Amino acid sequence: MPFIDALPKAELHVHLEGTLEPDEMFRLAARNGITLPWASPDALRAHYSFTGLEHFLPLYFEGCAVLRSREDFYDLTAAYLRRAASESVRRAEMFFGPQTFLDRHIPIVDQLGGILDAIADARSDTGTVGALIVTAQRHRTEAAALELLDTLRPFRDSILGVGLGSAERGNPPSKFARFFAAARAEGYRLTCHAGEEGPPSYIREALDLCGVERIDHGYTAVRDPGLVARLADDGIPLTMCPLSNLRLRVTADLSTYPVTDFMRAGVLVTVNSDDPPYFGGYVNDNYTALQQHLGLGSGELAALARNSFLGSFADRSEVDRALAAVTAHEATVA
């Protein structure tokens, strides 16, 4: 088995709704009596060419329309976790944005109940540990995000953390400072999409005004060497998504992708898939793309895998076990 396929890793940046494969979208549409605006999965795939995040998001939200029942959320999560286990993902911290579905009057208990049941079953079937990070949508108001925290309260003990997703430009982290403060008071782990399309100042705001522990993407830090040094000094992990950044035109070319520059500067960089079917690859495709375009060797790939556990919200014993597994795998090529 190739080195990357069997390399133990964590995935820290994947949107459950963004793992919906076209064939599965059509299967769920038929199950729920929903007519999609595309004639077939191939006709849908023909639309997978994006000019940027705000071009992508409407299509992504349109696909979400097929997710209705507890069983749908179960199937979505189970399929992703099966795939993750097959790619040697030992831990997956998965984003999910309930506001899309609350708008459609789908009870939170159906949404999270289905997801949490699939997480429990996947753990006993494959050993992969799944955890849930609920995202608020930043194009909405902070009041809506605070209301979401109220809605989540019955599930507080089953949710690992909260984050912020959706359209970044014009919606800076500062807009959500009170949301993050309230989430921190409830004991959630905190992460935030920042520096995907937004400027480096959004990354600084996420750290300084929202107190987040991790930055999702963080790509535009490449324009701010002082910020890169700060991320390294403070041990702030970046959950980077190379194929997503390529497909959403955040970066023009993976041969200049800054992952090795960031690593050399001491930043805890991780590699992830974001919305795999939409962007042409799951997590191992992302590792492979970097291997091919940047000439990464097994030592650098293993370092990225170590970072994925070090940057996770797992407890120390889980991290230590995973790091030992990475070292054991690395020894197979020595």
Ligand code: ADE
């Ligand atoms: N939701 C799903 N994918 C996203 C991305 N790449 N950025 C922000 N929000 C998202």
Ligand code: ZN
């Ligand atoms: Zn994302």
